[in-house]
Amino acid sequence: MTNTKMSNNDASRLTGRSRKWLYVASSRFILISIGVFSIWWGIYTFPVFWRDSRLDHAADNILEGETFKRETLQSLLADVDSAERVWVRPEVLRSAAIIRLRLAEQGTSVKRAKPSGPVIDQLAASIQRSLSAAPADPFLWLALFWAKTMTDNWGKQDFAYLRMSYLVGPHEGWVAVLRNYIVISHFSELPPDLANAAVTEFKDLVASAYYEPAVKILAGPGWPIHDLLLHRLMDAPEEARNRFARSADQLGYDIDIPGVKRPEPRPWR
Numbered sequence: 001m002t003n004t005k006m007s008n009n010d011a012s013r014l015t016g017r018s019r020k021w022l023y024v025a026s027s028r029f030i031l032i033s034i035g036v037f038s039i040w041w042g043i044y045t046f047p048v049f050w051r052d053s054r055l056d057h058a059a060d061n062i063l064e065g066e067t068f069k070r071e072t073l074q075s076l077l078a079d080v081d082s083a084e085r086v087w088v089r090p091e092v093l094r095s096a097a098i099i100r101l102r103l104a105e106q107g108t109s110v111k112r113a114k115p116s117g118p119v120i121d122q123l124a125a126s127i128q129r130s131l132s133a134a135p136a137d138p139f140l141w142l143a144l145f146w147a148k149t150m151t152d153n154w155g156k157q158d159f160a161y162l163r164m165s166y167l168v169g170p171h172e173g174w175v176a177v178l179r180n181y182i183v184i185s186h187f188s189e190l191p192p193d194l195a196n197a198a199v200t201e202f203k204d205l206v207a208s209a210y211y212e213p214a215v216k217i218l219a220g221p222g223w224p225i226h227d228l229l230l231h232r233l234m235d236a237p238e239e240a241r242n243r244f245a246r247s248a249d250q251l252g253y254d255i256d257i258p259g260v261k262r263p264e265p266r267p268w269r
Contacts, residue, residue, distance in 0.1 A: 051079045052092045059095035062102050073103050084126060090133035094140065097126040101143050104150070123147050138169025142179050149186065159194060166197055176201055177213045184229075185221040199225075199232050207236045211247035219253050226255075234258050 058076055080096040100123045127144045145161040148154040169175050183198040205214045222229050233241055245257040
């Protein structure tokens with residue numbers, strides 16, 4: 001009877017040790033697996049993170065006005081293509097579209113001509129890919145409109161992209177400056193709602209203290225309709241109109257601003 005009890009106790013102790021050993025072995029296996037997976041994940045994803053970081057950095061600098069050599073941007077195209085072939089963060093798709101946009105813009109400034117069809121097609125596809133992931137981007141809707149105007153078959157249907165830019169970003173200053181310049185360049189082709197939006201936006205730029213950009217818009221693409229633009233400035237605050245007039249004077253433009261008394265000409269000017 002005693003031997004039987006001892007045997008049962010020994011069996012219980014062995015079973016407990018087995019369970020403990022199994023628990024320890026399982027824990028070690030799980031920890032080792034996690035470690036191996038972490039190392040593999042780091043090796044696999046590091047090139048992706050490095051690629052994304054390069055694209056984001058370049059796009060941010062482009063938007064801040066930094067100048068890039070065309071060769072530098074073209075060296076990023078392999079990363080752009082790689083990012084656009086797989087699912088990535090919406091921010092990376094946006095960066096890819098901005099890099100393609102700058103390359104297309106450089107093509108127009110260097111050759112004084114429209115970019116080639118394939119370049120515009122790739123740009124439009126890149127922008128649309130980015131907008132499908134993050135549609136509330138007024139800058140990219142504007143860029144898509146610009147890209148369409150670079151083709152020979154753009155038409156009234158493409159104004160929908162411009163409307164979207166106004167819809168999702170009606171008062172974003174840096175976007176409004178770019179948008180107003182582009183929109184007023186096409187003023188004679190605009191439908192009434194967008195024509196009114198463009199003139200109102202010009203007034204808002206002045207009211208929001210974007211004096212120098214507004215002067216350049218007025219003296220550039222806006223000059224054929226300068227009477228209309230200046231008349232709308234009557235809705236801007238008096239102080240804004242005065243500052244706008246001083247900015248025009250400092251930039252060398254002789255413009256009569258409604259409601260602003262011009263200084264007497266000086267003999268040494």
